Structures are given as C-alpha cells and as structure tokens.
Amino acid sequence: MSLTVFAMTGATLVGLGVYGLLARVHMLRRIMAFNLIGSGLFLFFGAAGARGAALDPIPQALIITGIVVALAASALAVGLVVALARSSGTACLPDEAGDT
Amino acid sequence: MSLVLDIALCALILGVGLATVAGHGVFRAVIFFITYGLLLAIGWARLGAYDVALAEAAISAGLTGVLLLAAHGRLRRLSAAEEAPLRRNLPAALIATGVALALGWAWFALPDPAAPDLTAALPQSGVGNPVTAVLLNFRAWDTLLEAIILLAALIGLWMLARDRAWNEPLGLQYHARAGGVMASFGRVLPPIGLIFGVYLVWAGAETTGGAFQGGTVLAAVCLVSLMAGVLPAPRIAQTAWRAALVFGPGVFLLSGVAGAIFAQGFLALPPALAKPAIVTIEAALTLSIAVTLVLLVIGPPDDGGQDA
Numbered sequence: 388m389s390l391t392v393f394a395m396t397g398a399t400l401v402g403l404g405v406y407g408l409l410a411r412v413h414m415l416r417r418i419m420a421f422n423l424i425g426s427g428l429f430l431f432f433g434a435a436g437a438r439g440a441a442l443d444p445i446p447q448a449l450i451i452t453g454i455v456v457a458l459a460a461s462a463l464a465v466g467l468v469v470a471l472a473r474s475s476g477t478a479c480l481p482d483e484a485g486d487t
Numbered sequence: 488m489s490l491v492l493d494i495a496l497c498a499l500i501l502g503v504g505l506a507t508v509a510g511h512g513v514f515r516a517v518i519f520f521i522t523y524g525l526l527l528a529i530g531w532a533r534l535g536a537y538d539v540a541l542a543e544a545a546i547s548a549g550l551t552g553v554l555l556l557a558a559h560g561r562l563r564r565l566s567a568a569e570e571a572p573l574r575r576n577l578p579a580a581l582i583a584t585g586v587a588l589a590l591g592w593a594w595f596a597l598p599d600p601a602a603p604d605l606t607a608a609l610p611q612s613g614v615g616n617p618v619t620a621v622l623l624n625f626r627a628w629d630t631l632l633e634a635i636i637l638l639a640a641l642i643g644l645w646m647l648a649r650d651r652a653w654n655e656p657l658g659l660q661y662h663a664r665a666g667g668v669m670a671s672f673g674r675v676l677p678p679i680g681l682i683f684g685v686y687l688v689w690a691g692a693e694t695t696g697g698a699f700q701g702g703t704v705l706a707a708v709c710l711v712s713l714m715a716g717v718l719p720a721p722r723i724a725q726t727a728w729r730a731a732l733v734f735g736p737g738v739f740l741l742s743g744v745a746g747a748i749f750a751q752g753f754l755a756l757p758p759a760l761a762k763p764a765i766v767t768i769e770a771a772l773t774l775s776i777a778v779t780l781v782l783l784v785i786g787p788p789d790d791g792g793q794d795a
Binding site for chain 2: 399406411437467479
C-alpha cells in the first residue's frame with residue numbers, strides 16, 4: 388500500500404515538473420522543474436523495484452546513476468543559462484520574453 | 488501507522504514540489520527545491536533504499552542546491568533573477584495532468600515483478616552490498632559510461648568560458664571574513680567530512696555507501712574549503728586537477744581492458760580478484776567523481792562582466 392502511495396507521488400511529481408517546464412519562463416525555474424520530472428520518475432521506478440519479495444538492487448543502482456547524471460546535466464544547463472543572461476541580459480528565451 | 492507516516496511524508500513532498508514550481512520568486516523556489524531533496528531522501532529511506540537516500544540527500548539536495556544558489560547569485564548580478572508571476576496555462580496543465588494520469592495508470596497495469604535473484608550471484612561479485620555489486624561488477628558498463636558523461640558535461644561547461652577568462656580562477660570569487668562563520672566552517676568541517684567520505688567509500692563494499700555518495704561528501708568538503716579560502720581556486724590549466732579528473736575513468740578503463748585480456752571479457756572481474764579490484768576502482772573513481780563534481784558545481788572561469 389505504501390508503495391502505491393510513493394508511486395502516485397512520483398507520478399504527480401512528474402506532472403508538476405511537466406507543468407513547470409511548460410508554464411514557467413524563467414530558465415532556472417525550468418531546470419528545477421526538469422529535476423522534479425527526473426526525481427518523480429526515480430521515485431516511481433524505485434517503488435516499482437521494491438514490489439518483489441526482496442528489494443531489487445538493480446533499480447537502486449540505476450537510480451543512483453541517474454541522480455549523478457541529472458546533476459551533470461543541471462550543471463551544464465545552469466552554465467548555459469548564465470551564458471544566456473550574460474549575452475542577452477535575461478534568463479528567459481527570446482521568443483518568450485514578450486510573455487513575461 | 489507507517490502508512491499514515493508515508494502519506495504525510497508524500498503530502499509534504501508534493502507540497503514542497505508544488506511550491507518549487509508555482510511559488511513566488513526564483514530564490515524561494517531554490518530553497519524549496521533543496522527542502523524537497525531532503526524530504527525525498529527520507530522517502531527513499533522509508534522505501535529501504537538507503538544507498539539512494541544518501542545519494543539523493545548529498546547530490547540532489549546538497550550539490551544541486553549549491554549549484555542553483557550560485558546560479559541565482561550570478562543571475563542577480565546580471566539583473567536576470569527576476570521573473571514574471573505565474574499565469575494560468577491551460578494547455579500545459581492538461582498535458583501535465585495527462586502525463587501524471589498515464590503514469591498512474593501504468594502503475595496498476597504493471598505486471599508483478601520477476602526480478603532476477605541476485606543472492607546466488609552475489610558471493611561471486613566480491614562485495615556484500617548488492618547495489619555496489621551491480622554498480623561496479625554486474626553492470627560496470629553503466630558506471631564507466633556515467634563517469635565519462637560527467638567528464639563530457641564538464642568539458643561542455645568549460646566550452647562556455649570566454650577566451651579572455653580561460654586562465655582565470657574557476658567559479659565565483661569568495662571572500663570569507665576572518666573569524667566569521669564561513670572561515671570557522673572551513674576549519675572545522677573538512678576533517679570530519681574527509682573521514683566520513685572515505686568511510687562511506689570503504690563501507691560501501693559491504694553495507695550502505697559507495698563511491699558516488701563518498702565522492703559527493705568529499706566534493707562538499709572541497710567546496711567548503713574553496714569558499715572559506717582554505718584552498719586556492721582551481722584553474723583549468725593546472726595539471727594536477729586535470730590528472731585527478733581522468734584518473735578514475737582511466738583506472739576503470741584499464742581494469743576493463745585487463746579483464747578482456749586475462750578474464751572472460753571487457754570489464755569482467757574474476758571472483759578471486761573481485762574485491763581488491765572493486766576497492767581499487769572505487770578509490771580511484773571516488774577521487775575523480777569528487778573533483779569532477781566540484782568543478783561542475785563551481786562552473787566555468789568567469790570574470791563577472793557582461794558581454795558587450
């Protein structure tokens with residue numbers, strides 16, 4: 388039962404992240420939303436891996452790999468956002484700056 | 488009782504996640520995001536996945552938090568940290584609800600797991616922690632490529648530096664007031680963190696811990712030392728930092744090639760040598776992970792100015 392609670396939390400987090408990624412225009416906000424999608428999926432996956440009689444270590448190992456790769460991707464994305472702000476003075480994409 | 492606890496915890500996680508997306512102000516969202524990572528780590532502990540809980544707390548909450556806070560500081564300096572208030576966006580809400588519902592449906596449609604039983608294979612892996620056995624032995628390919636992805640991300644990040652800043656110290660310049668909180672932290676925390684980080688790597692072979700968790704703690708130690716001014720800021724051209732970056736993947740790759748020549752295949756470890764091989768690879772990998780994470784978090788060399 389608890390596993391279902393965690394899986395539904397994971398699914399909702401993915402939804403929240405998708406909404407943030409689409410609806411927020413500040414790029415730092417989008418990086419966080421993207422991380423919400425990732426961690427929501429990890430939670431879903433981890434709950435799915437915990438359903439058997441014993442805890443399955445393979446999802447855990449893959450999730451740890453995923454967390455580290457998510458940090459690497461976030462660091463690169465943050466670098467790109469700072470470079471964007473440096474050259475354009477805003478942390479929003481040009482075609483969305485009018486929406487703000 | 489434990490179900491009530493889990494429901495309360497999940498409600499907290501969702502509330503903090505919602506505040507990250509919909510709350511007012513980017514800075515506040517960053518703080519909520521850090522809290523979110525810590526709550527999620529408790530969730531992982533509730534699921535019994537202690538290795539993941541450690542990684543989540545150290546990497547997602549800790550290092551990503553530092554990364555986002557530093558990014559917010561840089562954007563504020565470029566006066567790009569302000570944002571428009573959230574406007575209702577119906578198509579985005581529909582898509583997000585659809586994705587969440589599809590995932591929820593998938594949970595109930597999933598067949599019962601028929602996970603491969605690792606208890607029979609575990610004694611041959613050389614280590615007692617099944618997660619470490621998967622990471623460093625059964626699925627070593629994933630881990631090797633992950634170490635290389637970290638390097639690739641760092642190279643991509645450095646590509647964003649401007650030519651005139653290439654030889655500057657990496658990251659922001661920190662000034663710790665002598666006798667202030669940061670300076671005291673810089674003296675007190677590193678020895679404790681150093682012992683804890685090395686312990687996590689060593690213990691990871693048999694119980695909870697591992698190269699990534701230990702490496703992250705060591706990266707945090709290094710970051711605190713940099714911010715407190717105990718360590719001089721690294722530069723891209725310094726050979727020692729570059730050597731530390733490639734040392735771990737290099738040792739891993741060499742052991743993989745040795746496996747191809749002397750054992751059954753690339754990255755295969757003979758059971759008799761598995762434990763010493765894994766501990767050696769983990770030690771080398773920890774150093775490189777720690778250094779790569781530090782350099783990823785502090786970012787490219789930056790002289791702070793705006794492009795003309």
